[in-house]
Amino acid sequence: MGVQTDLREKLISDYAKLSPQMQKAARYILDHPNDVALRSMRALARAANVPPSTVTRLMSAIGVETWRDFRDHYQDRLLDNPASYAQRARETQRTDNDSNRDAHLLESICRTEIDNISAAFSPDFVPHMITACEAIEDARQVFIVGSGAAYPAAFQFAYAYRLFCDNGVLVDGRSGAFGDELRGIGRRDILIAVGAKPYIRDTVRAVEYARSQHCPVIAVTDSDVSPIAVDARTTLVARDTSQSFFQSFTAALSVMQALVALLVARGGPKALQRIAAAEEQLAVFDTYLED
Amino acid sequence: MGVQTDLREKLISDYAKLSPQMQKAARYILDHPNDVALRSMRALARAANVPPSTVTRLMSAIGVETWRDFRDHYQDRLLDNPASYAQRARETQRTDNDSNRDAHLLESICRTEIDNISAAFSPDFVPHMITACEAIEDARQVFIVGSGAAYPAAFQFAYAYRLFCDNGVLVDGRSGAFGDELRGIGRRDILIAVGAKPYIRDTVRAVEYARSQHCPVIAVTDSDVSPIAVDARTTLVARDTSQSFFQSFTAALSVMQALVALLVARGGPKALQRIAAAEEQLAVFDTYLED
């Protein structure tokens, strides 16, 4: 029985009693354990935005003699836990009892999610993404529609977009019917529609309505031939392959986030300025917890 | 420039052409690859019973600029940052002219997202996930709270959970204040709280209230020491590292989806049956588009 329990636990349990700066260091260590094993103390301190002395002090605060002891602990941990996917998969398959079936499922989910995202961000994807950006930048109003499981992705875009542009409209059917929210949509607007099979009727109808009003559509969907993608200005394909019964909208969410990031990057300092203003406003409303 | 294939191969193939002392160093490196990642060059030289200059010479003999490059390579291997990562990153960095900046950004976003998901599904994560499932299965009511950028993840879980269980409550502050929705929460319930830095006050307050009512909490957050995770029954850490200005809740969404998948898997055929019923109901309401 080791005298020292796991240093990570110690760090967590003592966290509340540490001084603010030490908390910053402790938090960085908890969030980036590999940095402890692989990088120098000073480098870690820099990354955590803390002077080196704080880290030394943290060591004695949690009862560790020297940084070296601490680092050795993390190095040992790194050597014991091979992070390799292949190795993990092999191990879980080797002992296929009941408790490991869950682990195997999670492993499989993880791989699928990564595959989906990788596929979404293929090189062919870039020009479509840029086209979408241009369309959004030129639009008078930006409507976003996504129902059911696709709603999170639509919401995410609308939420982030609102922070630096005020011409976004999330069409979620909450303020009355879909028709109300889409009123006045036209050729100078853009509709971003998110959805995968099984396609939700409301979403498809919104797309059809927009098309009838000559409003171009950006489709974030699971296939180039999805009903959402018919006659779309651009189609961003985000696979929803899932290990479970449900579709996975992880890739779609990721694409939406990437779209926002790209818009901000193209918007330059002006966009950043607006974001700063929005953040300040949120701070005024006491939305966030102070550190 | 030719991308370096695995340095280990290079070391083996050139072994015969090296001078005796360099062979001694090379042999030690081949036998103790982890020493390269974790120990210093001088320490490795001592262990190999060779002066430091020999190791430096070995570096240039195998065409590596500096010991640091060599060590980084071995560190990446230890972390199992698949070689394809580094390779893809270098390729995109290579063509870093102005026209490709967007492509580079997207590439970088993709890599970060994958990192986040990988980190979230680490092996240590499995037991926490199982604990969370058990807590949910035993709970009378399942409250889900997540504001701002975390809302998509919370919504996603609530939406999917509703398809096979009817004791889920999404606390979104829409039907009145947070307090109303949390009314009656107690020790037999469970609260799933999603949030990352900067922490939204309402979410933290919901967690504190739940705790004050002795209701256990499952925290899906960005750190073990997040205010949301204080005294939590289980903490599922989902990093939100992002290339853009915004946090990325992709990993959190993925974790929530995995939680649902696991619950269904553990629920067995009964859960599937309920899902089928729910789907049928949706079909009755003409929600989906028929093929």
Add this chain to the structure above:
DNA sequence: AACCATGTGAAACATGTGTTTCGAAGAAAT
């Protein structure tokens, strides 16, 4: 023999490392 070529390790070097010290700044208590 003299000569080059090559292999080698000790020492020098600038920089980086982990730790300690010290004084300032602020809060808490008297």
Add this chain to the structure above:
DNA sequence: ATTTCTTCGAAACACATGTTTCACATGGTT
């Protein structure tokens, strides 16, 4: 207001690190 007490970061420190330099040795070739 004065005194503790804590927290903190800059600077100093002694040592380690990766690299380069240089002198010396060895062995082979003229």
